[in-house]
Every structure is written in C-alpha cells, then in structure tokens.
Amino acid sequence: MSRRIRRTPYTDRVEQAGVRGFSVVNHMLLPKAYRRTVEEDYWHLREHVQIWDVSCQRQVQISGPDAAELMQLMTPRDIRKARIGDCFYLPIIDANAGLINDPVMLKLADDRFWLSIADSDVLLYAMGLALGRGMDVDVREPDVSPLAIQGPKAEDLVAELFGVHIRDIGFFKYGWIEFQGTRQLIARSGYSRQGGFEIYLEGGHLGTALWDAVWEAGQPYNLTPGCPNVIERIEGGLFSYGNEMTRENNPLEIGLGRYCVLDGSIDYLGRAALQKIAAEGVTRKMRGLVFDGPPCPICSKPWPVMVGDQQVGQITSGTWSPRLERNIGLSLIDRGSWDVGQVVTVHMQNGAVADGQLSALPIP
C-alpha cells in the first residue's frame, strides 16, 4: 500500500501481531484478519477480550462560536440534548435525506464536537457547508486514533490498567484516563455487542506505547488482536455505512427513526424531505434474514431477495453463523413483504439460491 492509504499509530504493532489483511476506511488501514479464522475470532470475542486498531474511525473536529449550529445543520437528531460526556450516534443526511454518514458525536464542550465517522469524507462536507454559509467555525481532523478494547473481559482489563473509575462510565458516555502524563478520552462504546471501550488516543506518537500497555495487561485475560467481526455484527444487527446504507437510503427506512426529530422543532438540512418520507410512510425496512445452504460467499454486491418471482428486497451483508449453523444476512425489504417470518429466497452472487425467512434484529 502507498502512503495514500494511511498507516495508523498502531500499524507497526498490528503487523507484528500477525495481521493477514487490511481493508480501507477513510483512506486508512483497518485490519481485517489475523491468524485465526473469522469463526475462531467470533467465539473469542464473545468470551474474552480483543484489541482493535480502529484509527480509521477518524475524528472530524468542529469548534468555534458556530460549532453547535453547524452540527445541528447536518443531522436530524436534536443535539441540544447532548451533554458534555455524551456520545451521540446520529445520521448525517443530505438535502434529499440521503445518508452521508452515521458517526458518533462526542460533545467535548458547548462549542467543540468530535464526529467519529464511518467511511466518507464528512470533513469536506462540513467544511463546504461552513465556507458556503460563512460560519465562524474551525473544521479539522485532529491527531486522534481510536483503539478499541472489546469483549466481556474488557471492563476488568481497562479497570486494572487505568483505574476503577472507568466502571462508572455509562454506555455511550465518555470519561478520562491518564496515560504517560497525558489525559486521554475513553468511551464505553465500540462496534460489537459484547461490551467494551474505545480510547480516543490523542497523539499518534503514543500509539505503540498504548498498544503495548494494553497488550501486556491483557495477557491474563486471554487478549488477542482483533477487528470488527462480520458474524458478530450481522447477528447483532450493527449496520455498516457503505454496506447497509448509502446516499440512496434515508434514515427512516434504515431504522434510525428514533434519531430523527420530525416535529419541526429543530432546523436541519434535508428536513422537508425527511418529513415527506415520514408522512408517506417508508417503503422498505431493514430486517434480519436467516437462510439455508452451505456457508454463503462474501456479499460484495446486493443479492436479490425474492418472494416467488417478485424481487422484494436485497441482502447487503451476509455470512455463515456458527452459532445458528445457518446463513444470516442484513436485508432491506419492501413494504408488503417485510413481516418477520416471511418466507423468501436469496439469490447469491455465485448463482446459488437458498430458502430463507425474515427475522428480527438483532437476529435471535
């Protein structure tokens, strides 16, 4: 990989730990696999604790007198409700209510926010809006590289390493730890359903030291290097920007309605479009899907979901679940066919066709 695909403060250690491949998110390396199979990692993540280099969750820092106004302009979620110490998951939408990103917003001060972003250049969108409106804000990417510690043993490990006060941090809240004389932000969050923390390391030069500290303290907890696990995230109904949602999708059909204020009490771009969609009712919804057959291939383009001869939707992520011993997927299904329990067929990209059934999310 060339410099264009940016290394992270942890990449040297990730390589030493035996990484076998990377993906690219936000022009940055995301480890995709280590020595063990995805299935082995899945079971390990559910029982122990893992260290994940998620530096690719870049921060877009918005600060200055107009910071809160710019933040609100980009999202239908009411950010006035966020307090310092809160992590707010929220949709960012365009004028047609199409999804631009689904970041986590960290409110650092009344006039300073971080957006921990999925895979699109939110920085350029925010900068364009601010320049276009002549707002008094500073938009930048700070030197912040999240390191995730995920799994049921994460809390014990983090408490031992950084102090028991971290046990008091609530879900999607953040607090602070000290590391080598610096104050670092730590949130109870992460891209799994197994619990854990994300350290928003400020200062890339500390990356190797932080990795090593977690690594060493983690040995008694059976810590291994890991990465977002496709089986765990599909079972858990965790969506991925670019997979389950693109600018072709609005937040209501993706199930993000609880983050959308539709009563006109706040102003944001795309409000009229979103209100119209809400008034007319969404035409499709996200569903789990459990289907037959041998382990399915990787879903690198949407797979048609059919009822008889009629396409009623698509799968955008699919995998074999070793727990259910069935294939599972995340699917967007048309009104009229979206009831849980609906019998469907799945047409995979390798030509295979399998019978399946819609399920709730998370997939039980």
Add this chain to the structure above:
Amino acid sequence: MSRRIRRTPYTDRVEQAGVRGFSVVNHMLLPKAYRRTVEEDYWHLREHVQIWDVSCQRQVQISGPDAAELMQLMTPRDIRKARIGDCFYLPIIDANAGLINDPVMLKLADDRFWLSIADSDVLLYAMGLALGRGMDVDVREPDVSPLAIQGPKAEDLVAELFGVHIRDIGFFKYGWIEFQGTRQLIARSGYSRQGGFEIYLEGGHLGTALWDAVWEAGQPYNLTPGCPNVIERIEGGLFSYGNEMTRENNPLEIGLGRYCVLDGSIDYLGRAALQKIAAEGVTRKMRGLVFDGPPCPICSKPWPVMVGDQQVGQITSGTWSPRLERNIGLSLIDRGSWDVGQVVTVHMQNGAVADGQLSALPIP
C-alpha cells in the same frame, strides 16, 4: 471485500483476466496487479497497449444555473477559459489553499461539468458549498465508469474500433464515439506518459461488452490488462493525490502554479491564502530523486531526505527503475536545498540509508 468497497462494471472481467490484487480509491476497486511483475508491465506499457479499469475515477457532475459559479469557487484555475470539449486538469483547494483534490474537469455544456476525481469525496465538498450558499445546482455522481486504453498503440486500436475521427482529438480534449447504439465520451488522456484514451462509459450495464470489444480488437496489438504503473508514473513525474499531495500542501509548492490565477481577476475560496503564499514565495518544491542501493521497499510513509544531519524534505513515492537501474522517487524539498543535482541521503522505512541526487521532473 464487502459492498462498501464498490465493484465496477468491469470487475467481473478484471477477475477473469487474472487480477492479483486491488487498491481502493473513492470507495471503489482499482486493480493493482495482474499476473506479470510491475517491471514487465512497465516495459509492455511503453511498447504496446493496455486496458485499465479506472472506474474509481468517479465523476462529480455539477449542473444547473449556478454550475459554473460553483466550479470556479472551488479552483484557482480560470474555468472561463474552458470550452466544451476541453479537459482541464485543476487543483481544488480549501480556505487555507490546502489541496482537496486534483481532478480533470470536463466541460460538457456551459452549465454542466464533470470532475473526474482523485481519492477524496469532492461530491460532499461541492454539495456542502452549494447547500451552504443556497446555489441553484445539482451535484451528483452519474453512472459513468472510465476505461483507459494506454500505450503507444492505443490510438491505432481505438481508431480501428471506433473510427478514425478519434485521431483528431487533441491532448486533453474529448470527442464522442458510438457504442451499441449509445454515444460515449472519449478523451485523449490517462494516467501515463505513453499516450492513450479514456472512455467515460455512461451506463454500467455496458461495461462487460465494452471491455470485451476492446479486448478482442486489442489482440493483434498485444493488448494486456494493466493499471497505473508506479515506475512509469514516478519517472514521468505524475503525482498522486494522497501520496505527493494532501491538504497539508498548497498547489504552488506542488508545481501547479500554472493552474493558479493570482492576479485577483477571478474569485475562488482560498484565494487570499494562495496569494499570500505566492507573495512570500514557496518554501519547498517537488523534485525527482535518484538514489543508490538495491531495489527500495514500497514507500508507505514519507521517508526523510537529508543533507548531512539536516532533514531537507521527504520522499512520498519511490521505486526501482529498471530503465535507469537506480531507485527513483518523488520528493518535496525545502528551499536552500532544492537545486537539481543536490546530493542527499534517503532514509527508507526499512532502516536502509542511500546516497542520492535531486533531479528534474520528469526524471530524465
């Protein structure tokens, strides 16, 4: 790869042709290597003709009454000078004159432009600006997937396939061809110094047919599948956004001064910052660099360039040149040390240190 890393209309054929790896540009697959080595591809590209899937050069279409105004806002190049049929290479800069992208602009009509972009979400920047200023424009990514035909035999091949009128298309101009009843844009351009064309295929469903047509007609010309060649591009002094330039760089230091109007005759964002840089004089410049030793590793982070104990710059792309039988690189060098012929040392990421010398660009 998941759906998030988008396949292209040609990916099926690229896989059949034996692709051995991909890179990711604009959330899309870019073939990185086929069966032959980079060196073999280099020699072939200089003598014959290759077919490249460069769909990742996504188009940002800007159209509507305010399209020209929005275009001009984003770039210091005077776009009033572009005529329909012109391809304009141009820098897009932010308020600090930092480079956001270096696309090719195709003027399709007075009120309709395509930006054929490098690796950043220009669409989000343009959309943000337009929304922020309340401009009457439509900003979208059309279904356009460039296919490049590069190498000295490209013109003969394209003329045979689509008509001799393509011989009249000038460098960085575009014309039209007919393909299966559709009119398609073809430009004399491409990311090599060996000449060639890019077909901006509109309609992804035609991708396989277009690939097959070029492939078949290309056999007498010794056509092979290929991709941008790192040796050829470094020798040729072709820069890559994300490698040689980022938002930390301004267009003047990258050598793009001829695309920057500084006399105040046009308005664009970042003009004041750019004029200030011009008035003070740039502090560093792009140079070629030829250096000793065995074939260097891949440059995945900037390598310090030293004069004695003093760092005077950095290499951002480096490779072994089989033609020169030396290592070559693209470097950004500080004032005071930037003269061609300057003796330097290069400190590579594998710990190796080599003597070298600054050269002109392209590297002779």
